[in-house]
Amino acid sequence: MKIAAIEAIPYTIPYRHPLHFASGSVHEADHVLIRLRTDEGLVGTADTPPRPYTYGETQKSIIAVVEDIFAPQLIGVDIFDREKVQAILYRTVHNQTAKGAVDIALWDVIGKVLGQPVTxxxxxxxxxxxxxxxxxxxxxxxxxxxxxxxxxxxxxxxxxxxxxxxxxxxxxxxxxxxxxxxxxxxxxxxxxxxxxxxxxxxxxxxxxxxxxxxxxxxxxxxxxxxxxxxxxxxxxxxxxxxxxxxxxxxxxxxxxxxxxxxxxxxxxxxxxxxxxxxxxxxxxxxxxxxxxxxxxxxxxxxxxxxxxxxxxxxxxxxxxxxxxxxxxxxxxxxxxxxxxxxxxVPEGSGAGTAVDEEKLSHYRTDR
Ligand code: MUC
Ligand code: MG
CATH class of the missing domain: 3.20.20.120 (Enolase-like C-terminal domain)
Structure with missing residues (x-):
């Protein structure tokens, strides 16, 4: 089974209680949801938090690296070839959380294909x-x-x-x-x-x-x-x-x-x-x-x-x-x-990261 597409969806959810710390502050979760689709229609999901003060990433940079650099190289790769996926991701330096989310979305879909919790x-x-x-x-x-x-x-x-x-x-x-x-x-x-x-x-x-x-x-x-x-x-x-x-x-x-x-x-x-x-x-x-x-x-x-x-x-x-x-x-x-x-630990097959589609439609900022 092969990777057929990787989507990067920006969304924003406000914080009730903002968090302040020495390197920055968070007032809203302006994250990116990663969805990795296989050629058989299964979907793996993961979340990406942009932390410019920690890794230099932003919501826009995450979308750009996933859509313009990772997805074109990963489409067609077998979902079980995880080290091949790692080698492709690590051809690009930095972009830590974008890479992390693609990897988690891949594991999520592997769990679903095998009918097993990823844990x-x-x-x-x-x-x-x-x-x-x-x-x-x-x-x-x-x-x-x-x-x-x-x-x-x-x-x-x-x-x-x-x-x-x-x-x-x-x-x-x-x-x-x-x-x-x-x-x-x-x-x-x-x-x-x-x-x-x-x-x-x-x-x-x-x-x-x-x-x-x-x-x-x-x-x-x-x-x-x-x-x-x-x-x-x-x-x-x-x-x-x-x-x-x-x-x-x-x-x-x-x-x-x-x-x-x-x-x-x-x-x-x-x-x-x-x-x-x-x-x-x-x-x-x-x-x-x-x-x-x-x-x-x-x-x-x-x-x-x-x-x-x-x-x-x-x-x-x-x-x-x-x-x-x-x-x-x-x-x-x-x-x-x-x-x-x-x-x-979340129950069921995959990584436990499945999202509520109505909420995603409500909070996504790309439509
Ligand atoms: C932590 O442990 O540092 C604060 C900034 C960040 O990127 O993560 C948090 C938590
Ligand atoms: Mg820390």
Whole structure:
């Protein structure tokens, strides 16, 4: 069975609660839905979040690279020749999330053809994941109120605090208020999205040393190699690579050069194929991973659950899966549910990414 067409459909859904962080802000999900059709009429679906401040992609650039570069080369390729598809995609540099979505749409259609959930094809380790919720910039009392609400409503007790602000005491205070208000049992970690220098990050680590934080993600710009290496070597908690490890090669480099000792894995930027390679490499090196969030919709989150539940190594830690709750609406045909702080793997064949056609017609912006 062959790839017959790949569509890139722009759509916009507003956020009820915009998210602010050190590298940018999100007020609306101006994403691109990827649909890969086979010559027998089956369709695979995936979501693409443009993150110009992270990968340099925009809604328009994603549509252009998918329609003008990927689709002409992929049409006619057998859907099971995944490494051939990877080789074609990687002839083009960058465009991380566009590549990731084409790969996920391909896996979705493979699952449908085989009549199997993709999570089983990938590994089938478990049927649910523990959820971590990402808290954007807000005054400390509001952050605590929000975290308590998520714990009460959804049973979530793991929180990622967006940091990287100046003056540093804003984030130090936020972490302290969360720890005091949530208690010892809550899992807390920080993500600075490169907002600090290595020296500032070291100061924050000193000032939060008594708060039992799990790890610090992307404290500074990892390209400032010596500062990052010194920070990671002297940090009492792991330093996690997110945007500095956007692909397999970068993930290997960050681990080997000592820039990080923990990895965020995001299906939105790695698809399933490259994400699986990153997870295997990390496991072999004794490096823990966790499923990160690209400020995903439910369609993107369903893909993350499908992937994260497939492997023992990704299922160990809480996965960032709940920020779709900040959106005013979504496209996923079977809405996700978080109960007792967990999300179950979507049922049925494919990657669980099927969309509600009426909602897509309503939110698409190309007609
Ligand atoms: C994260 O972990 O950094 C913020 C920007 C982005 O691209 O993803 C988010 C979450
Ligand atoms: Mg991050």
């Amino acid at each position: 089983k094809l990938l590994g089938g380790y478990t049927d649910s994941l523990r959820v971590s919720h990402m808290l954007g910039f807000k005054p400390a009392p509001e952050l605590l109120a929000l975290a308590l609400e998520f714990r009460e409503k959804h049973g979530i007790n793991t929180f990622k605090l967006k940091t990287g602000r100046r003056p540093l005491h804003l984030d130090v205070e936020a972490a302290r208020v969360l720890r005091e208000g949530l208690g010892e049992e809550a899992e807390l970690y920080m993500d600075a999205n490169r907002g600090w220098s290595a020296v500032e990050a070291a100061e924050v680590l000193r000032r939060t040393a008594d708060l039992g934080l799990q790890f610090l993600e992307e404290p500074d710009d990892a390209r400032e190699v010596l500062g990052r290496r010194r920070l990671a070597a002297n940090s009492p908690i792991p330093i996690a690579a997110d945007e500095s490890a956007a692909n397999l090669g970068e993930a290997a480099r960050e681990i080997l050069t000592g820039g990080a000792n923990l990895l965020a894995v995001k299906t939105a930027r790695s698809g399933f194929t490259e994400a699986a390679k990153i997870v295997g490499m990390a496991e072999g090196m004794g490096i823990d991973v966790y499923i990160g969030n690209q400020i995903d919709t439910q369609v993107g989150t369903a893909a993350s659950v499908t992937f994260g539940a497939a492997f023992a190594h990704t299922a160990k830690r809480a996965a960032e899966l709940s920020n779709y709750l900040d959106m005013a609406d979504d496209l996923l045909a079977e809405p996700l549910v978080i109960t007792g702080g967990r999300i179950r």
